[in-house]
Amino acid sequence: ETGVTQSPTHLIKTRGQQVTLRCSSQSGHNTVSWYQQALGQGPQFIFQYYREEENGRGNFPPRFSGLQFPNYSSELNVNALELDDSALYLCASSSSGGVYYGYTFGSGTRLTVV
Amino acid sequence: AQKITQTQPGMFVQEKEAVTLDCTYDTSDPSYGLFWYKQPSSGEMIFLIYQGSYDQQNATEGRYSLNFQKARKSANLVISASQLGDSAMYFCAMREVSGGSNYKLTFGKGTLLTVNP
Numbered sequence: 159e160t161g162v163t164q165s166p167t168h169l170i171k172t173r174g175q176q177v178t179l180r181c182s183s184q185s186g187h188n189t190v191s192w193y194q195q196a197l198g199q200g201p202q203f204i205f206q207y208y209r210e211e212e213n214g215r216g217n218f219p220p221r222f223s224g225l226q227f228p229n230y231s232s233e234l235n236v237n238a239l240e241l242d243d244s245a246l247y248l249c250a251s252s253s254s255g256g257v258y259y260g261y262t263f264g265s266g267t268r269l270t271v272v
Numbered sequence: 273a274q275k276i277t278q279t280q281p282g283m284f285v286q287e288k289e290a291v292t293l294d295c296t297y298d299t300s301d302p303s304y305g306l307f308w309y310k311q312p313s314s315g316e317m318i319f320l321i322y323q324g325s326y327d328q329q330n331a332t333e334g335r336y337s338l339n340f341q342k343a344r345k346s347a348n349l350v351i352s353a354s355q356l357g358d359s360a361m362y363f364c365a366m367r368e369v370s371g372g373s374n375y376k377l378t379f380g381k382g383t384l385l386t387v388n389p
Binding site: 189191193198199200201202203206213214216246248250260261262263264265266268 | 276307309314315316317318319322363365375376377378379380381382
């Protein structure tokens with residue numbers, strides 16, 4: 159059973175550029191969530207995808223968008239990058255149904271915007 | 273208002289001793305779940321322990337136990353017999369079940385635990 163894989167691990171972008179981060183969910187998991195973790199803070203929920211549809215969103219502007227594919231992998235896209243977008247981006251997968259939702263996190267993508 | 277409060281930015285403990293990391297939460301939802309995660313410097317969030325709001329017993333997982341006091345809205349993590357490898361950031365998180373939206377974890381700001389030899 160593989161865990162959650164994120165790519166790339168590190169990325170440096172220039173302000174105003176666009177970036178795509180990728181996530182492969184754990185086998186058997188059909189739900190993917192994305193979190194932004196600024197330095198010294200706890201992760202903040204960006205959005206969640208279930209069966210290729212966004213079914214929840216945090217307080218992030220529309221320039222943060224995503225996709226989920228039929229194999230449940232996912233992408234996070236950020237347009238018009240700002241310096242404050244510099245953070246660790248974490249992907250978490252889970253399976254729907256049941257009281258306990260086990261969230262498995264990847265190691266994250268560390269994005270630096272200069 | 274903060275939903276998850278971790279009041280200890282940093283904690284120190286001697287190897288082999290026990291340590292308690294504090295977490296209080298705020299919700300009006302009767303059904304919720306509480307999680308503790310460990311985040312080493314590599315960045316990955318490692319699941320440690322889970323407590324459901326309706327669980328009668330405090331959760332335990334090996335050296336980790338959760339001291340769940342529902343009336344006080346607290347969910348403190350107890351690590352027994354600390355090891356050097358326990359040095360990391362620890363996050364308390366809550367999942368609220370509301371209107372069928374079984375999603376999103378709300379995290380606290382974390383506690384940096386340092387285990388001294």
